[in-house]
Amino acid sequence: MTTSVFTPDEISEALQFYNTNGYTAIKSTLSDDYLTEMRKIMIELVDEEKASLNLENYRDYGFLLCAPYYADKYPQILDVITNKEMLKFVEAILEKWFIVYLYSNNCIPPCGGNTKAYKPHIDTPRYIENYHQSVVAMITMDDYTEENGATWIMPASQNLKEKPTDEHFYNSATRLIVPKGSICFFDPKVWHAAGTNYSNDWRTCLLVVFSRPWMKQRVDIPRFMSHIDKRNLSKQQLQLLGFTSAPPANFKEFYGNESERTFTQPFV
Numbered sequence: 001m002t003t004s005v006f007t008p009d010e011i012s013e014a015l016q017f018y019n020t021n022g023y024t025a026i027k028s029t030l031s032d033d034y035l036t037e038m039r040k041i042m043i044e045l046v047d048e049e050k051a052s053l054n055l056e057n058y059r060d061y062g063f064l065l066c067a068p069y070y071a072d073k074y075p076q077i078l079d080v081i082t083n084k085e086m087l088k089f090v091e092a093i094l095e096k097w098f099i100v101y102l103y104s105n106n107c108i109p110p111c112g113g114n115t116k117a118y119k120p121h122i123d124t125p126r127y128i129e130n131y132h133q134s135v136v137a138m139i140t141m142d143d144y145t146e147e148n149g150a151t152w153i154m155p156a157s158q159n160l161k162e163k164p165t166d167e168h169f170y171n172s173a174t175r176l177i178v179p180k181g182s183i184c185f186f187d188p189k190v191w192h193a194a195g196t197n198y199s200n201d202w203r204t205c206l207l208v209v210f211s212r213p214w215m216k217q218r219v220d221i222p223r224f225m226s227h228i229d230k231r232n233l234s235k236q237q238l239q240l241l242g243f244t245s246a247p248p249a250n251f252k253e254f255y256g257n258e259s260e261r262t263f264t265q266p267f268v
């Protein structure tokens, strides 16, 4: 059974589905060429990051710790974060001034491969009633199928505080069978798992997690980007990446001219 994928005009239907089930999918307007190029870049970077870290017991293979770190070599990595349909949906959940908490990906290797996300899990075990602190946006760079490891998701499990048994999870979970170029949003409290990829090619996606601007990012993206020339970045990109919500580190950064301040967006 395929997953309902809403069009960008059906945002209110998508939101309603999300609020009930803890996930939803919309069709993005990202071009097929852009997604194909990003797919190639991400697969290359996944191996590059592994080789450069050269860690024993490296468990994060398939994920990048901070995709914006590579924007010097591949500036197009940052284009996706201002995608209008994605931001419109996220703003409906998190209100204005949200930031990128994490920008990563999940590239599952072929022929029976999986990554650390293959066990049922939630991303954030914090529960505030009637309040969302973050939203995950998974942008598919392949058609997702049962064979290539489409995500398992347990509908309406975002308030389930006890870990379901594997049997319960897999009996009640559905697969996200969606085409390339879908934006799948999920509540980080919904129980989910990446699948195992039995196909002959990688299964890939971008993972952009958005959070309220008062939260600490997963990694300090502005400092991760310190080697990158930011002059070509738009105000909106800088704001989303957290450059305008960094806590001040001296008096000038708090009291100085607007250009010297680090926290320059409204409090929410």
Ligand SMILES: O=C(O)CCC(=O)C(=O)O
Pocket (backbone or CB within 6 Å): 106, 117, 123, 149, 150, 151, 152, 192, 193, 194, 195, 205, 207
């Ligand atoms: O790639 C997937 O299918 C799911 C990713 C995931 O589980 C996660 O990022 O927490």
